[in-house]
Amino acid sequence: MSQEIAGAGVDGRDVLVLGQINIGFHDVVGAVVQEALARLGHRVRVIADDSEAIFRRLEEGAIDLMVTAWLPEANATQWARYGPAAEVVTILYRDARFFWASPDYIPETEVSSIADLARPSVAARMTKLIQGGAPMAAINAMSQRAIIAYGLDRLGYMLRAGSQADWIAAFDVAAAERRWFVFPCWTPQYLNRDGRLRPLSDPQRILGSLNDAVLAAPRGRLAAIAPRTRQALERMTIGLEGVIEMDRLVSLDGRTPRQAARAWMSANSRRVETWLKP
Numbered sequence: 001m002s003q004e005i006a007g008a009g010v011d012g013r014d015v016l017v018l019g020q021i022n023i024g025f026h027d028v029v030g031a032v033v034q035e036a037l038a039r040l041g042h043r044v045r046v047i048a049d050d051s052e053a054i055f056r057r058l059e060e061g062a063i064d065l066m067v068t069a070w071l072p073e074a075n076a077t078q079w080a081r082y083g084p085a086a087e088v089v090t091i092l093y094r095d096a097r098f099f100w101a102s103p104d105y106i107p108e109t110e111v112s113s114i115a116d117l118a119r120p121s122v123a124a125r126m127t128k129l130i131q132g133g134a135p136m137a138a139i140n141a142m143s144q145r146a147i148i149a150y151g152l153d154r155l156g157y158m159l160r161a162g163s164q165a166d167w168i169a170a171f172d173v174a175a176a177e178r179r180w181f182v183f184p185c186w187t188p189q190y191l192n193r194d195g196r197l198r199p200l201s202d203p204q205r206i207l208g209s210l211n212d213a214v215l216a217a218p219r220g221r222l223a224a225i226a227p228r229t230r231q232a233l234e235r236m237t238i239g240l241e242g243v244i245e246m247d248r249l250v251s252l253d254g255r256t257p258r259q260a261a262r263a264w265m266s267a268n269s270r271r272v273e274t275w276l277k278p
Helices: 024-039 051-060 076-085 114-118 138-149 164-176 227-235 240-251 257-267 269-276
Strands: 002-005 016-021 044-049 065-071 086-103 129-131 158-160 183-187 197-199 211-218
Touching: 016 024, 016 051, 024 044, 024 065, 024 227, 024 240, 024 257, 024 269, 044 051, 051 065, 051 076, 051 211, 065 076, 065 086, 076 086, 086 138, 086 227, 086 240, 129 164, 129 183, 138 158, 138 183, 164 183, 183 197, 227 269, 240 257, 257 269
Parallel strands: 016 044, 016 065, 129 158
Antiparallel strands: 002 044, 065 211, 086 183, 086 197, 086 211
């Protein structure tokens, strides 16, 4: 998928190419980067694809910027493979992480840890089919490792990949039916805001810990971008709550990512001005 922002080209470059992982929270972060670049006079072409494809384009220099790599853990495998040809431009938000959660109506005394899912009294009630994200999503690989590490596969638990729509629909249906289920999740994500999900502890640390979400570029590429734009990119920071708020605007209020980005940037105009100042 690609789209282009109208604007005046700069530096003799007709278009800046932004590579974006095609998951909802990356869409809104990418939209903020797009909007900032447009205000600086750039046209932007967006290439959205799965994470492996975008990291490969980063290494090949086929994109100018990438939204976003989660470091040091979540995208460690891709960064080890493709990162030597890239550099970090800025940290867009901190404390990103993957986790499993259960709905708040399951007593915490029964389920507070992934390990609890193997207890006979819990396993007897729990939905064994776990709806994951897109096939290439990092949360899927980590969740599959967790199923094996905690011995859940021997009890019939299994992971099913799907689209983001499948993932959200699975949550909505299971919660409406008050089923006992476990839900692979992450933050930033709007479902974390309403209090219906309780993160489970991960004693074996299979799902990793906190990450920085970075804007990346092919090594040396920033030198070809105007100094003001380069400085703006290096100053850019959104914060975890900002991403969650924009994801909520898209998922619940029906805004487009660009509309959500503009709304957040308007509400945080002073912060944005510090990015864009000469």
